[in-house]
Amino acid sequence: MNDRREWPLWEVFVRSRRGLNHVHVGSLHAPDAEMALRNARDVYTRRQEGVSLWVVPAAAITASSPDEKDAFFEPAGDKIYRHPTFYDVPDGVDHL
């Protein structure tokens, strides 16, 4: 029983159609990468949700911390000049 709990966690990414990005859909447990891919097929694509799957060891993901949210993301809030819509396009410029 203990061994079962030690199966590592995997994050699952599904590409729903050609041309779209892989999108994170959830996670699952599996003993290794090959079984994780198959479990992902059975758990997350049984209703034709995808045409391609990635599995990534959850331990391999480095995530930003909620504590750092302000320092990470808030400074971008007032930099409206980073959006192309900030700039007026001069008359006579067709393609910018």
Place this chain on the structure above:
Amino acid sequence: MSRQPTRDYALALGDDALLMAQRLGEWIASAPQIEEDIALGNLALDQLGQARTLLSYAGSLSDPVRTEDDLAYLRDAADFRNVLLVERPWGAGADGGPDFGVAMARLLVLSTYQCRLYDGLCASTDATIAAIAAKAVKEVDYHRDHATRWVVRLGDGTDESHGRMQAALESEWPYVEELFDGSFVDPTLIDAGVAMHPSTLRPAVLGQVADVLSEATLLVPDDAPVAAGGRRGQHTDHLTELLADMQGLARTHPGVSW
């Protein structure tokens, strides 16, 4: 050509799939992990889908015509034509519950056989059988892949998993040979290209299974085959018990829909 031989052939293949589906369904909520619950549930539904098309076809060729439900729910054990391999329970694992090693051993053998069978039947001169086989072959190929990966991991795993996988294999092995007994297939079906003689599948199926067992560091068992008559309706008491469970609702409430 009489419809009876084709009917009997579709019935036997359909019964194999139906009982495998029912047994696989027993794993839902009992597998080692919830992911495996779902995986085996998916495989069960694949087998059930194959059973439905095969039994519907068998029913359409019956006189009088029978529905898939008539054949699944209103026949007695002696009228079933499945091999004994698929009707038996999953054994008893170390915790007294069903034995996952037995499930993977049986799935490996059955799905490898079904792969070869359906692959051949894609070229059947019977258009319905060819169409059923063309859809099913992709499904059972995945079943074979699933079983193969588990057998390799358990066989080439720890000392305990190796020993239990070998024991599981030996418990199933006496029932393997019945898959290749073609005495139930009317020779006219073989001549007409409708059916495959099961014995022609034997070398490829056993060779492929042996390759998996070799990779899994397991030994091909030498247990002698049982004298099995499942194709003639001679079943174990396990089938009677399984049918009591599977058919109870339909028999208690005739014509019920759910």
